[in-house]
Amino acid sequence: MATLAILIIGLISLANVLVRYITDASFAFTEEFSVFLLVVLTFAGASVALRRNGHIRIALLERALPGTARKVLILLQGGCGLVVLGLITWFGARMTWQEFQWGSLSPGLGLPQWWYLGWLPLLSALMLLRQLQQTRDRLRGRLEDES
Template sequence: MSSDLLEAGLATDAPETRVPITIERALSALAMAALCVITFANVLARYFTDYSFAFTEEYSIFLMVVMTMLGSAVAAAADRHIRITFVSDRLPAPVRRVTDTIAWGAALVMFGFLIWYGGRLTYDQWRFEETSPGLGNPQWLYTVWMPVLSVVVALRILGRMARILRRSV
C-alpha cells in the first residue's frame, strides 16, 4: 500500500483475503452487543432490586470465548496477531518469509491442539451429560464453539501462510 493512499485516506484496512472477514466481524459484533445488553440488564436489575440475573455470568463467559475466537480469526486474516517483530522486520525478505512461516506454523499447531483437546472436552461433556452450574444447560453447548471456531482460525492461518509462501522473494 503506498504512502500516498495512506495520506489521502483512501487506503482501507481490509486484508487481501480470498474469503472476506465480514462474517467474523459481524458475528463478533453481535456477540459484543449481546454481552453489553445482558450485562446492562444485570446492572439495572441489581440496582433496582438488589438481585442479579444468575444466567448472565454463564452467557457472558460463553460470549467472551466466542468474541476471542472470532477476533483471532480476523487478526489472522488481517496479519494483525500480536508478535514481536523488532528482529524479523530487520531481516532480509527471504529470511523474514521463513520466520513468518515458522511463526504462523506455531500458531497453527496451537490452534490444532485447541481443536483436538476442545473436541475431546466437548465429547466428554456430551457423553457424561454434564450440565452448567448456574442454569443446568448441557455444558457441551457452550464448549462446542471452542473447537469449531478454532477450525475457523486455523483456516485463516492457513490462508495467511499461503499468502506468505506465494509472496515473491
C-alpha cells in the same frame, strides 16, 4: 460475530444491573452467557486480526532477513500457530465430547455444558484455517508487515 457478541454482553449486563438495582435480585444466566460470549468474542476477534496480519509480533528480524530465510521464518511462525490452534481444536473437541457423554450440566442454568464448550473447537478450527490463509498470503507477498 464479535460485534454481536459484545453487544449481547453489554445488553444482558445492563439488564442485570438494572434488575439488581430495582429488585435486589439478579438474572441467573448472565454470568454463564457472558463467559460463553467472551470466548466467542475472543476467537472471532483473533481470527479477524490474524487474517489482516494484525497480531502482535516482533518483525525486526523478519524484515532484516533475505528472501529465503524470511520465508523459512514465516513458515516457522505459521507452523507454530498451526500447532497451537490444532492442540486447542483437538483438546477442545475431546473436552466437548466428554461433557456430552457425561451429560454435565452448567451450574447456573442447568443447560448441557457441551452447548457452551462446542464453540471452542469450532472457532479454533476456523481460526486454524485463517492461519493457513495468512501464512500462504505472507509467503506470496500479499500481506505486508506493519512498519
